[in-house]
């Protein structure tokens with residue numbers, strides 16, 4: 001018996017995506033079956049889990065499996081599972097819309113993409129799950145019944161903007177998806193997906209490790225009679241339980257795609273086995289590409305937890321710290337109860353011990369990669385360095401290792417400066433290159449590399465040939481506040497405190513000059529300090545400037561303006577920290593100012609020049625002027641005077 005058939009529209013983005021898939025030029029169309037089997041396998045995991053959790057529900061878990069049924073005459077292919085199923089509402093929200101996490105980026109990309117533009121890239125980048133069926137089918141029918149419910153739902157769509165949905169009775173538990181296949185066209189990589197060999201090949205290639213049986217009926221002729229036997233197409237062997245030497249790279253890659261719902265290749269595979277008092281096996285992956293939502297709340301952290309081969313949960317956060325949220329994979333523990341809940345996990349000491357071991361193993365893998373496969377390490381660092389550096393803040397135990405495996409851009413001049421990655425250095429390399437007498441690791445934080453590189457603070461360091469680390473990730477502002485040293489060498493911001501780069505001999509030679517300068521400028525400095533008291537806490541002569549007239553610096557323990565802005569943006573109240581204005585006693589603007597000031601401290605020009613010096617220092621470090629219009633007026637008046645004086 002069936003009820004009223006309702007026609008509904010796909011959500012706009014889903015429609016657009018379908019449009020792209022129907023006309024897809026994506027060559028690897030076989031992957032549709034992987035997606036269906038992967039979804040079916042998840043649905044079986046969920047059914048089994050629900051049966052432990054909710055004993056009142058009458059869930060049949062006696063023979064959980066996946067069934068593939070090709071029909072050559074009707075040109076259909078059906079994939080059926082007797083898993084958790086979907087309610088009518090779930091069908092609408094899960095299938096009719098792109099509501100999944102991580103799709104914000106896809107939406108944006110779709111909005112930007114012209115219909116004719118390389119959809120294959122989009123598909124590869126984001127993965128489209130169920131919708132990939134429309135690469136090979138011109139009509140898809142789904143019948144699904146959720147466990148515990150009596151009414152099932154039939155959903156039918158030709159992918160063109162609308163679908164129909166209706167209630168049906170008498171459907172078995174789980175989901176059955178029937179694809180009405182497009183005509184095969186080998187040139188377009190559209191194969192005959194009703195062919196037994198093709199189905200076998202795809203299942204073997206992409207889904208061999210799926211722990212549930214994937215079955216298909218096979219017909220053969222024995223003594224001129226047609227016999228049908230049911231065969232299982234996959235080996236069902238848990239990949240993490242097999243020795244690494246017996247698993248191919250391709251098998252690992254497919255498993256990675258299954259557990260992480262990703263479409264890229266794994267960059268590194270980490271296989272672990274712990275025996276003894278607490279047994280577990282782990283198979284972890286470092287992805288090749290950072291997912292788009294890595295820095296959003298939507299991103300789900302953690303690996304899958306299995307207990308004695310039984311799937312327990314996705315995204316088990318207790319097994320992976322926040323700063324390793326990009327690590328994917330599986331942990332299969334022997335000694336936990338199948339009923340283990342999130343609350344239990346949070347207090348479980350064994351779980352926290354496993355986490356510690358996993359973290360150590362991931363970090364040592366990165367270290368090995370750095371030593372033995374530098375190219376791979378660079379890819380890794382480019383994608384995930386920003387995340388890993390969060391560990392410098394939160395994982396004090398592993399701080400040393402984290403510093404060892406981190407890379408930074410520096411001012412070191414290289415031949416191929418175009419290539420961003422070639423300018424990376426490790427701290428170890430930095431320390432090895434340190435000049436005689438240099439006892440600190442110099443760095444400067446800022447919003448962009450250009451701002452930092454061109455900032456006046458760099459001048460004396462450049463003049464002396466001292467290398468400076470350029471730290472431009474937001475997280476850099478934070479970790480430098482709490483990490484004091486590497487290999488016994490203190491980190492030192494070149495935009496903070498006093499700079500003392502001269503050797504003892506240079507200082508001695510310069511001593512009397514310095515004293516004289518201090519004397520000569522004492523009055524001007526005092527006067528400037530008073531005049532600019534609203535904006536700065538001190539004005540002093542600089543030893544870090546060679547060409548610029550002025551710059552702003554902080555005291556050693558002051559937070560930087562960028563960090564101040566970050567705190568404010570996150571809603572944390574922080575007092576405004578006044579900076580120190582340093583002026584360059586050798587710059588003509590400064591020497592002229594001193595002369596003007598000694599002649600007539602009250603003169604208009606004198607105050608204007610002091611204000612300009614301060615404003616220029618703010619602009620030079622990419623800061624914001626408190627009163628841009630006022631600054632522009634003083635500048636215009638001063639220029640007018642100068643030009644007026646010349647003409």
Ligand SMILES: Nc1ncnc2c1ncn2[C@@H]1O[C@H](COP(=O)(O)OP(=O)(O)OP(=O)(O)O)[C@@H](O)[C@H]1O
Nearest residue numbers: 039040043084085086094127128129130131175261
């Ligand atoms: N056979 C099924 N049984 C039960 N629920 C299913 C089944 N197939 C799909 N679903 C539900 O629909 C959702 C959307 O499926 P879809 O394949 O589009 O995306 P996904 O599997 O979440 O993500 P991905 O794009 O990474 O594969 C799934 O998350 C699941 O909740």
